[in-house]
Amino acid sequence: MAIPITVLDCDLLLYGRGHRTLDRFKLDDVSDEYLMSMYGFPRQFIYYLVELLGPSLSRPTQRSRAISPETQILAALGFYTSGSFQTRMGDAIGISQASMSRCVANVTEALVERASQFIHFPADEASKQALKDEFYGLAGMPGVIGVLDCIHVAIKAPNAEDLSYVNRKGLHSLNCLLVCDLRGALMTVETNWPGSLQDCAVLQRSSLCGQFEAGLHKDSWLLGDSSFFLRTWLMTPLHVPKTPAEYRYNMAHSATHSVIGKTFRALCSHFRCLDGSQGALQYSPEKSSHIILACCVLHNISLEHGMYLWASPLTGPREQPPEEECEHLEPLDLEADQIRQELLLTHFSNVEDGEKGDFPEVVTSFPPHHHLHTSLI
Numbered sequence: 001m002a003i004p005i006t007v008l009d010c011d012l013l014l015y016g017r018g019h020r021t022l023d024r025f026k027l028d029d030v031s032d033e034y035l036m037s038m039y040g041f042p043r044q045f046i047y048y049l050v051e052l053l054g055p056s057l058s059r060p061t062q063r064s065r066a067i068s069p070e071t072q073i074l075a076a077l078g079f080y081t082s083g084s085f086q087t088r089m090g091d092a093i094g095i096s097q098a099s100m101s102r103c104v105a106n107v108t109e110a111l112v113e114r115a116s117q118f119i120h121f122p123a124d125e126a127s128k129q130a131l132k133d134e135f136y137g138l139a140g141m142p143g144v145i146g147v148l149d150c151i152h153v154a155i156k157a158p159n160a161e162d163l164s165y166v167n168r169k170g171l172h173s174l175n176c177l178l179v180c181d182l183r184g185a186l187m188t189v190e191t192n193w194p195g196s197l198q199d200c201a202v203l204q205r206s207s208l209c210g211q212f213e214a215g216l217h218k219d220s221w222l223l224g225d226s227s228f229f230l231r232t233w234l235m236t237p238l239h240v241p242k243t244p245a246e247y248r249y250n251m252a253h254s255a256t257h258s259v260i261g262k263t264f265r266a267l268c269s270h271f272r273c274l275d276g277s278q279g280a281l282q283y284s285p286e287k288s289s290h291i292i293l294a295c296c297v298l299h300n301i302s303l304e305h306g307m308y309l310w311a312s313p314l315t316g317p318r319e320q321p322p323e324e325e326c327e328h329l330e331p332l333d334l335e336a337d338q339i340r341q342e343l344l345l346t347h348f349s350n351v352e353d354g355e356k357g358d359f360p361e362v363v364t365s366f367p368p369h370h371h372l373h374t375s376l377i
Contacts, residue, residue: 027070039074040081040270045305049073056110067095067103075100076107080271080295083278105287111294118300121145121187121217128220134182139255141235142347145220146179146187147260148208148234150199150227151268153191154280155288165285167195172280174289177202178296179222184263185303191292194285199227203234221339223257230336235343245349249340252348270302271295 027035032043039046050070057069075095095103122128128145135144152173158165165172173195179188193202203209203224211217212233221233230236237254241247268275274295281288 039077041077041302041307045302045307046070046073046077048301048305049077052114053107053110056113057106067099071095072103072107075103076294079104080273080291080298083273083275104291108287108290108294111297112290115189115293115297118297118304119186119189121211128217131181132220135256138182138259139252140347141223141252141256142343143219143221144223144235144256145217146181146222147257148177148179148188148203148222148224148228149257149260149264150202151176151178151264152195153274153288153292154276155285156280156282158285164194164196171195174285174292175199175202176292177206177208178260178263179208180260180263182259183303184259184266185300186263186296189293189296191289191296192285200229203228223253225257230333230340232333232336232339234336235340238340243344243349245344248348249344267295267299270299 027043027046035041035043035046041049050073053073054069057072071094079100122131131145132143136142152167152169152171152175154171154173155165157172165174167173167175174191175193175195175197177188177190177193177199178186180186188208190202190206190208193205197205212222212231217233221231221235224234224236226237226239228234228236235253237250238246241250272278273281274292281291283291
């Protein structure tokens with residue numbers, strides 16, 4: 001009697017029939033070194049993710065699940081950290097490439113659902129003041145609660161007619177707005193903006209701009225580079241510094257703002273699906289946006305667990321689109337300019353003949369416990 005052979009689709013693998021669970025891979029069967037090399041995270045961190053995401057990955061459906069949350073998480077971590085659905089990755093946990101893709105989608109959505117739990121500005125004044133103190137201690141820039149910038153992540157072309165995702169380098173990308181604190185923890189992440197938008201336009205349309213314009217973070221500001229407009233809540237560098245105070249301000253601004261660059265490089269070093277070395281994300285803009293956000297959530301969870309993601313050097317580094325000067329495109333915000341002038345007067349004008357004033361010496365590197373990888377994206 002002939003035995004019929006059927007091909008199981010990924011839905012059957014994931015949700016199955018009956019109540020069996022296909023535990024194809026056991027964490028306890030492999031070493032910590034193997035987990036780090038293959039999935040980029042240690043055993044206890046993976047167990048934490050299983051506990052955190054398990055309820056979402058075991059949602060009741062008409063079909064009982066067949067691939068465990070543990071295996072789904074390993075599949076997703078393997079993709080995030082390698083940027084590829086390599087056969088060896090699927091072989092390691094015993095599932096097909098199609099099933100891996102579905103696992104990535106499930107885990108990504110579970111992480112996105114929890115984004116606000118791990119990515120947010122501090123709500124209480126004591127925490128905001130702690131941020132200000134930390135940034136002031138780095139380079140003497142007062143009042144700063146975060147540093148801001150945009151990063152482009154390459155995606156596949158949505159369709160031939162849609163040019164909104166083509167950036168100035170001629171590549172299809174998402175332009176992602178991020179804000180981080182001194183240790184690289186992300187406090188705002190907006191990953192849905194098309195690559196054709198300039199950084200200043202992304203910020204202008206962002207929910208972050210609305211929060212600060214509404215006064216939710218009074219007496220505080222962010223730092224942005226010259227690709228953004230000067231605002232009462234966003235301090236940018238002076239284009240042509242002339243006085244010693246202006247030079248000191250720009251030096252302090254640059255040293256403080258460099259935190260976001262180090263954070264970008266750490267993020268792309270650990271999550272290779274973002275760095276372009278394996279090609280563009282092969283998903284729609286919406287799904288690609290969710291994958292980027294999921295990696296940002298994992299980045300913050302990693303920092304909470306004491307993992308400082310300096311990682312290994314990038315291969316095939318991607319050059320970012322050049323910075324764009326935007327301040328000349330609209331009239332200078334006079335109130336913002338007055339705030340910056342007061343900063344120059346009160347914090348950067350009191351050093352004469354090499355005598356130190358009332359702000360710390362400008363430094364250009366992190367304290368020892370903030371080692372983030374610094375190779376170019």
